[in-house]
Amino acid sequence: MENFMIGQYGKFDYSKFARDFKENFYGIEACLFENENDVEYLVAEAEKGDFNIGIHFPLRFGISRLRDPQFLSLDEEIRSNTFNIMENEFIYIKEKQVNPKYILFHFPKPVILDETVSWNNWRFADPSEYVFESQYRLEEFKKNSSFLFQWLSEKGRQYNFMPVLELDALNQYVYETQFIEEQLGLFPNIRICLDLGRLHLQDEIDTKFSAMDIIKKFANFTEIVHLWNVRVNENIDNRHYPALPRLKPEDGWAPIEKYIRQIKLQNKHVKIMFEHRSDLISDKDLDECYSWINDLLK
Template sequence: MENFMIGQYGKFDYDKFYRDFRSNFYGIEACLFQTQEDIDHLVKESSNQGFNIGIHFPLRAGISKIRDPLFLCLDKEVRDHAFKIMEDEFNFIKEKKIKPQYILFHFPKPVILDKDVNWKNWRFADPIEYLFEAEYQFEEFKENSNCLFQWLSEKGRQYNFTPILELDALNKYIYDTQFIEEQLMLFPNIRVCLDLGRLHIQEQIDSRFIAMSIIEKFAPFTEIVHLWNVRVDENIDNNHYPALPNLKPKDGWAPIEKYLEQIKTINKNIKIMFEHRSDLISDEELEECYSWINELIK
């Protein structure tokens, strides 16, 4: 379990820390902390307990209108503002002597959507977070993405962190081409986060999307796996439910075992970040979750 992580979102929650964290875990992924006191708690416990810090951008709440920077926006002014917000946060983290192993960003942002897919159940904080393929040409995507990769690679070295791109809603520019893999090979200090719940949801709503193909494409570049389950049938329910062995794909749940087995055959050097609502299950079920996942990735 030395490659396991838990998330802390909004604050440093000591109840969650004492219940969910184990002394041999790799670390904690932090996001949108409301106060400096919460950041201080994170740094103190990291020092005392010897765990690593990962940051799901941004560390601080309130630094922008929406959480995810729109670094691929067609509007250059918006893009420039996104890069400024990101570097301001890097400088804050450096000034506070926080030393994250990685900083994670959702990619692409804004996401580029297939208009023929029903995205009503995909969670967007604001309409500015997405565009449709007809509005965003592939050449523009390549140019803006290449600029992002160059910039993030440089900033990762400058500020001493690994940039992680968490794959969000994906379209044919990513799953039908080799462009992003080529960028990841050109800039090898940039890594990927596979979110298993997102993969399952998109496969159920998008007939062109094949989750296992995405895993095969991006597992070689994967550093972090965000692990949670969700049931999809006529509706999407039980979002961010913990992964338990009794939740069967035939009932609409994500095939977590299948996903992890495939990732493991390609890349064993991954961190499992439990992005689930542990409050939905008992202590015994939480331990069962950890034990099951540990066995799957051995």
């Protein structure tokens, strides 16, 4: 379990830390802390417990209107302002001596959507978080993404962190071309996060999309796996439910075992970040979750 992580969102939650975090875990992924004291608690506990810190951008709540930076916006002013916000947060993180192993960003943002798919069950905080393919040409995607990769690679070296791109809703620009793999080859300090709940959801609502194909395509480049489950039938329910062996794919749950085995086949060094609601299950079930995933990775 030395590659396992838990998330801390909004604050450093000591009760969650005591229940969910185990002594040999790799670290904690932090996001949207509302109080600077919680940043200090995180740093102090990491030093005391000798574990690593990852950041799901941003570390602090309220530095921008939306959580996810819109670095691919078609609006040049928004794009420029986004990069300024990001760098200011990097400066803060360095000044507070957080020393994160990685900083993670949703990609692409805004997401580029296939208009033939119903995205009603995809959660967007704001209409500006998505744009349709007909509004965003492949050439523009390549140009703006190329700039992002170069910029993030440079900032990662300057501020001493690994940039990680968490794949959000995806369209043909990502899954039908080799462009992103080429960028990852050009900038090897940038890595990928595979979100298994998100992959399962798109697999169920988008007939052109294959979660397994995306896993095979990007597992070699993956640093972090966000692990949670969701049930997709006529309705979508139990988002961010913990992954448990009793949750069967034939009942609409994600085929977690299948996903994990494929990732392990290609990459034995991924970190598993449990992005689930552990409060929904008992201590016994939580231990079963950890043990099951650990066994799958052996």
